[in-house]
Amino acid sequence: MVEKIFTSTIIKPMVDKFIIPKIQDFIKKHKIDECLINYEDVLESYFIRSYNKCNQMNTIIPEIEHSNLKDIYLPLTIKNFSDYKSSVNIKIDNYNKERLEKYKKILILDNAGMGKSTLMKFLFINVIDNAVGVPFFIELRHLSDDKPIIEHLFEQIEEIKDTIPKEIKMEFLKSLIQNGDCIFFFDGYDEMPLENKSKLTIKLQDFISKSDKNMFFLSSRLTDDLASFYNDFNKFNIEPLTIAEARCLLQKFDNSGENSSALIRELTNNYNFELLKEFLSNPLMVSILYFNYKYQRILPDKKYEFYDAVYENLYTRHDSRKSGRYEREKYSHLDMSDFERVLRYVAHYTFFTLKKDSFNRHELIAAIEDSKRNIIKKGYTIDFHADDFLKDILETVPFILKDGLDYKWIHKSFQEYFVAQYIYNDSDDYNDTDDKKSYLEGIYHSPNPSRYYNILDFYYDIDMVSFNKYITKNLLQDFVDYYKENTTNL
DSSP states (O other): OHHHHHHHHHHHHHIIIIIHHHHHHHHHHHTOOGGGGGHHHHHHHHHHHHHHHHTBOOOSOGGGTTSBHHHHOOOEEEEEOSOTTTOOEEEESSOOHHHHTTSSEEEEEOOTTSOHHHHHHHHHHHHHHTTOSEEEEEEGGGOOTTSOHHHHHHHHHOSSOOSSOHHHHHHHHHHHHHTSOEEEEEEOGGGSOGGGHHHHHHHHHHHHHHTTTSEEEEEEOOOGGGGGGTTTSEEEEEOOOOHHHHHHHHHHHTTSOHHHHHHHHHHHHOTTHHHHHHHHTSHHHHHHHHHHHHHSOOOOSSHHHHHHHHHHHHHHOBOTTSSSSOBOOOTTOOOHHHHHHHHHHHHHIIIIISOSSEEEHHHHHHHHHHHHHHHHHTTOOOOOOHHHHHHIIIIISOOEEEETTEEEESSHHHHHHHHHHHHHHTSSGGGOTHHHHHHHHHHHTOSOGGGGHHHHHHHHHHOHHHHIIIIIHHHHHHHHHHHHHHOOOO
16 A cells, blocks of 8 residues: 555656646536546556556566566667767666757667666656656557557556546547647557558558657667668667676666675686676676676576576575575476476477467467377376476466466567577487478578577577578578679679
8 A cells, every 4th residue: 555655656757737727627618527537546547556557577588587677777878869969868767858858759679688668667657757748658569450459558547447438538549649748758669469460550550640749669679570660760779787887887776785795706707708898788688687697696698698597596596585405396397397398398389370479368278288298298207297397487487477367478489489499409300400401491581580599699699500501601602692683794
């Protein structure tokens, strides 16, 4: 109760400044019953829920898993690469209305782990903290192609029904958006389901064009189908962390405690420091580095080794809520090797069959059941219940998060890591190397190759021989063919 009162206090200035006057104007303009004024309570409840959700950390690091994002957030810098001459840099330590809103539409475009969603959530929170607009945070993976975006937004707001007619409230919501002062944060364009992405893109563009008095942020990894936004949006990427920023972030994880201090000393004295700089520039990799170092005082040299260590440490870590060294028993009773094998299959199924990193319970159980069937078909002896494995990946080896009625990977990059491991370890039926060839060449010739960028990044480190044989060789051959077709004999 204390938390809600505190959050309500934070929300109130924004509601008083923007919502209540617009409700009163709407009532006068449309000459409707004063009962509509009650809608401020519904909207306030929506903003409280959204604020708390955005401020909640989703992380593998035990020390901060119940922390507020505002307490852990390290100010990131975005750079405008739409205009190469100006090279505008903006440090996101608050919602700088003057600097940001002159662009009207901002596309945050960067690679895995650079902090796109974290930055968007921080801005959403800061807009409310400083009452500078009416923010709406929309995770694009939740959109449905069978309803308009405003209908989706209305359903998010209307978690608790009341006696006010829907038609009146919907008209007010439209009026609120059409009059401006709204700031829309559309997060995760690359996470939208592939099968209806084209339809949703049209809906999104239509909504933005009809609501052009407002401010829009859109975040995504680089994908081929983003090109339709390039003319309307100013493209920004996130600047890599400096060494000083990486150290500051490490210190935030344990309040400058023993683990971060030891890790910083180790980094400073490590002979391989130049190689590690690449990992220190990426916020996600910095957090993984800290998590692994807490359990194993080693610094891996390759990206996939970081993720491999995360799996080992999550599987074997001890329950910090128990006294002594109590390792949590797995519901599925699978050993480390078999558990990872199932995870690889689940990642493969969700990526290639479901084509998404967020799914409902039925889809996730189907993925686990399919994994079990295929592992047994390959000759392995394995026995577990799908419900037990689901409990494990939610609780004891938490690679999956429950988000309302949906389930999603704790970070999309973990799904991609296990897909890369699947291709290397499991794609070849009884050592038939043609399967590896078919996967890698299929990725290379895909009409949307950017979707596989992070998988290939992992795979290059895991199996350079196959990568060069089926990816690099094809790339070089295509270049030679292109050169021959487009040059004249001298």
